[in-house]
Amino acid sequence: MTIAVMGAGAVGAYHGALLARAGHAVTLIGRPAHVDAVRAHGLRLQTATLDVQVPLAASTSPEAARGAGLVLVCVKSGDTEAAADALRPHLGADTLVLSLQNGVDNAARLRARLAQPVGAAVVYVATEMAGPGHVRHHGRGELLIEPAPGAAAVAAIFTAAGIPTTVSEDVQAALWSKLTLNCAYNALSALARQPYGRLVQAPGVAAVMRDVVAECRAVAAAEGVRLPAELDASVAGLAATMPGQFSSTAQDLMRGRRSEIDHLNGLVVRRGEAHGVPTPANRVLHTLVRLVEDAAG
Incomplete structure (x- = not known):
């Protein structure tokens, strides 16, 4: 399959590398330093069992998506509309666009700007960019995607490439569940500069996470989304599965970059305000991260 990855950060590069290793024609679309490194040496994929250079194409231009049957959108949530606008002139009528992004509304925002079929995916993977052209995997790696034209074929392709993928009608609830996990961990990990394993051992952290989860559950319910009862246990246990992961x-x-906090804790705050649901724990975490971002310029 011909596949383009729009936004070749840690998530995009990881999935692109596995698909390329499985024999698919993959092009990463990303930042110049990353693209230059991939063009020169291939992408270094480092996991618990692998440390390999994966040859694949790379470009800084969205035009590189032309001719792709599948486009993985992996940009930050704040760049969703800009990515859609940049891709639009280069997509075929039947190109499947799959959002592998944090947050709960990116697929809807892509659909508002693209005529192509768009599917949402829930990404369960811990990765980081260890440098230009170098992605490091820390844990997990499965995908959940919503039904869309071609979704079943894509799920089979991903699974065969070592990315266990399931097509599910429950993607919205899964997106909210993942959002809740991110709201519990991301800001705290960022503010403390601690990986998950050390973070959860600090006094008071578990209680703050419980408050965040309770607020997310209340907002989701107001949105008509019922979160699973076992979500609290999933949040509590996440650190054990990804102890070395920084959010x-x-x-x-x-790295001195703007984060997606407006689309994580910030989204919960905004949706809570719309429904009259108090979200003080999420509000404090969102505000503190924005203060750190503003201080860094």
């Missing part, structure tokens, strides 16, 4: 928000702040 994506922490990685952004450590």
Whole structure:
């Protein structure tokens, strides 16, 4: 399959590398330093069992998506509309666009700007960019995608490439569940500059996470989304599965970049306000991360 990855950060590069290793024609679309490194040496994929250079194409231009049967959108949530506008002239009528992004509304925002079929995916993977052209995997790696034209074929392709993928009608609830996990961990990991394993051992952290989860559950219910009862246990147990992982928000702040906090805790605050649901824990975490971002310029 011909596949383009729009936004070749840690998530995009990881999935692109596995698909390329499985024999698909993959093009990463990303930042110049990353693209230059991939063009020169291939993408270094480092996991617990692999450390390989994966040859694949790379470009800084969205035009590189022309001719792709599948486009994975992996940009930050704040760049969703800009990515859709940049891709639009280069997509075929039947190109499947799949959002592999944090947050709960990116697929809807893509659909508002694209005529092509768009599917949402829930990404369960811990990765980081260890440098230009170098992605490091820390844990998990499965996908959940919503039904869309071609979704079943894409799920089979991903699974065969080592990315266990399931097509599910429950993607919206899964997106809200993942949002809740991110709201519990991302800001705290960023503010403390701690990986999950050390973070959860600090006094008071577990209680703050419980408050965040309770607020997310209340807002989701107001949105008509019922979160699973076992979500609290999933949040509590996440650190054990990814002890060395820094949140994506922490990685952004450590690199001096804007994070997706407006689409994580910030989204919960905004939706809570719309429904009259109080969200004080999420509001404090959102505000503190924005203060750190503003201080960094």
